[in-house]
Amino acid sequence: MNKAKNLAFSYSYILPSFILTVVLGIYPIAWAMRYMFYDYKGYGAEKFIGLDNFTRVLKDHEFWNSVVNTFVYAGGKLVLSIPLALILAVLLNQRIRGRNLLRAIIFMPTIISTAVMAVVFFTIFNSYNGILNQFLMKYKLIGSAVDWLGVDYSMLTVILVAVWGAVGNYMLLFLAGLQNIPEDVYESSALDGANKLQQFRYITIPMLGPVMQMIIMLAIINALKGYESIMVMTDGGPVGKTNVMFLYVYKLFFPTAGSGAATQIQEMGYGSAVAFVTAVIVGLITILYFYGSKRMSQYE
Template structure:
């Protein structure tokens, strides 16, 4: 009787989560997979076109440009975010006055909406009257302002903003990992003559192996699927310099949200095909990382 009651209780906790997953996860995926084989603009009758959407996508240079931009954006974000997060974690894991305040300040951007962050940075990086350019010119650091959101600097600007927004989250994960390392190991290494750099290289990094793998995985996924701040900052421009995969999909599915004098058609079928291929790319990269991380398990 008790076993039956426990099973009923367990299922009662599982059912809400399963329903939410079904309604907001599995059903939308199935819906998108279905419409990738149709010519559908969000109204009227959906016309079956088979693999035409996928064929068109394979020949779409704009989409493949967004794929390249995604790798540049994700790579730049990862290269900067992971080392800086680890460095901050090591520094803020020490005991000193104001440590918790600094942790909170650095973590704060991670709980703010990406769109809100982008709006703030638009006023900072505005090419004509932005706060940063006014500062640089006023104090004679540069003779003229920089077009931060122009074709030459837009990608770098979006990467720096993304790093600022993500660094606090990974920093806390690294701090949690550092606090699980026994201090006796460092004391023994110090008695054996190991310096701080040697301790970091031979003790901290290996002992952080599992946390590091998790952080890298999260960072890869978040970097590949990030587009919200880019949408607000540049809308993928100028001339497609910051167009990433998920932003490209978003534009096909929700064109009315984009600026311009005319609103293009809502391409549900084509956008679904682009979303499917994008998911395959992200999934392939994730699987490749998981295979590579097995080697890290052997090392650490």
């Protein structure tokens, strides 16, 4: 009797969470797994076409172009943000004046809306009467307006904006890892005559290994997944230069949303297949990285 009562209590308390997760979290994934085998435009008839959507993905140049863009974007974001975050963490792990204030400032971008900041960055980088160009021209640093969101520089611009938003987060994660390294290791190495750079190379880096492996993995996944700020700033343009794969998926489902420059028609079935391939790509890279970086975690 008591047991039945306990079970009833347990299930009734978990029920709201369970229902919401199944209906709004799991079901949509199952929905996509079904429609990836269908020709379905979001209205009218749905037709089962087997693996046709996947052969279409293989030949979809625009998609593979977006995959390449994603790698450039994610690579650029990682190469800039991880070292910067690590250096900041090491510096702000010292007992220096104002370190809490500096940490709070550098972490601040992570609490602000990506979409809102994308609008702000758009007004800053806009080539026509953007704040940055006006400023640079006023002080004669550039002769004519630079098209920061144009064909040549748009990828660099969206990477810089992404780095701005991400460094604080990774800095904080590195700081958490650094605080697990015992102080006396540094003290004894200093007695042995090691300087700061040597300590960094031979103590900090190896002892941070397992944590660093986790942080970089997190950073890779985040970088591959991010598209909100790109969507608001450039909408994947110009001419698909900043079109990343998750943005490409988005446009197959919501073609008219955004700047209104619709180039596609709605493709629910095909979009589901592309989304699946995208998820597989992210998963494969994560697994490859995990095995490739095993050496990093072998310190302890």
